[in-house]
Amino acid sequence: MTGWFDRLVELAGQIWPQRTATMPKVTQAHLDARKEQIMDAAHRVFARKGFHQATMQDICAECELSPGAVYRYFPSKDDIIRSCGSEARQNMQDTWESLGAVESTLEILEGLLQTYLVDALSRPDDPESATLGKWALSLDIELWAESLHNERVREGYVGLIGGIVEPMAAIMQRGQERGEINPDLDPISMARVLFGCWMGLLVQVSLDPSVDRVEYTEMVRAMVGGTFWRGGSPSP
Numbered sequence: 656m657t658g659w660f661d662r663l664v665e666l667a668g669q670i671w672p673q674r675t676a677t678m679p680k681v682t683q684a685h686l687d688a689r690k691e692q693i694m695d696a697a698h699r700v701f702a703r704k705g706f707h708q709a710t711m712q713d714i715c716a717e718c719e720l721s722p723g724a725v726y727r728y729f730p731s732k733d734d735i736i737r738s739c740g741s742e743a744r745q746n747m748q749d750t751w752e753s754l755g756a757v758e759s760t761l762e763i764l765e766g767l768l769q770t771y772l773v774d775a776l777s778r779p780d781d782p783e784s785a786t787l788g789k790w791a792l793s794l795d796i797e798l799w800a801e802s803l804h805n806e807r808v809r810e811g812y813v814g815l816i817g818g819i820v821e822p823m824a825a826i827m828q829r830g831q832e833r834g835e836i837n838p839d840l841d842p843i844s845m846a847r848v849l850f851g852c853w854m855g856l857l858v859q860v861s862l863d864p865s866v867d868r869v870e871y872t873e874m875v876r877a878m879v880g881g882t883f884w885r886g887g888s889p890s891p
Contacts, residue, residue: 690728693718694742697735706736706801736801737811760830764849764879767823772856772872796861820846849879 696718700709711732715725729735750770802809823846830836836845852875859866876882 686728689720689724693720693725693728694735694738698739701736701739701797706732706797733805733807736798736805736808739798741811760826760833760835761880763826765876767849768872768875772853772868772875795857816850819850823849849875 693714697709697714700713700717703709704713709732711722711725714732714735715722718725729738750767798808798812802812820843824842827836827840827842827845831838831840831842856866856868856871859871860868
């Protein structure tokens with residue numbers, strides 16, 4: 656019976672269009688909760704079947720809602736896929752905001768490494784979770800693959816990358832101004848290299864779950880901190 660209220664409102668609007676104009680409006684909290692329910696279900700379906708194999712019928716069955724209720728929020732599967740990208744972008748923005756009060760560039764980088772290279776990939780898989788675990792890893796890879804063939808998804812993902820690289824580059828630039836980072840290095844390029852470390856780990860873990868995330872992160876720290884080279888710097 657889940658979704659009966661959405662279906663009732665939909666049918667009432669078709670049968671009594673004038674009368675429903677005076678019916679009590681559905682609260683925003685209800686709408687948000689229903690949308691989240693659909694997104695959670697879509698995440699699980701996409702992680703299991705991939706974007707191309709998944710259907711709207713699969714998503715309806717997963718969230719136990721009628722097709723009419725789901726289509727009310729998302730007219731097509733592409734709309735759900737784009738919403739996945741928007742959700743990821745919002746999560747990134749929340750992370751940047753949480754690090755906004757940190758002064759030290761090194762502390763900010765440490766926070767990013769811990770958040771994206773250790774915490775997000777090291778917690779136990781939870782098939783019911785909408786934020787962490789194996790499904791999230793699969794979903795990231797699926798989004799990348801879909802971006803190669805779907806222009807609208809690609810545009811959204813390019814925007815997501817820009818939303819990561821640009822703030823990170825700004826952090827690098829502030830670190831240069833404070834004398835913490837080599838001023839001769841390009842901030843954008845530094846940000847892209849660090850972002851590439853995260854993307855590389857996602858690919859490796861998706862292919863081989865036994866990859867040690869903690870050791871990988873330590874290697875990134877060593878390269879960023881200069882201890883990768885014997886004596887602290889490469890020999891000429």
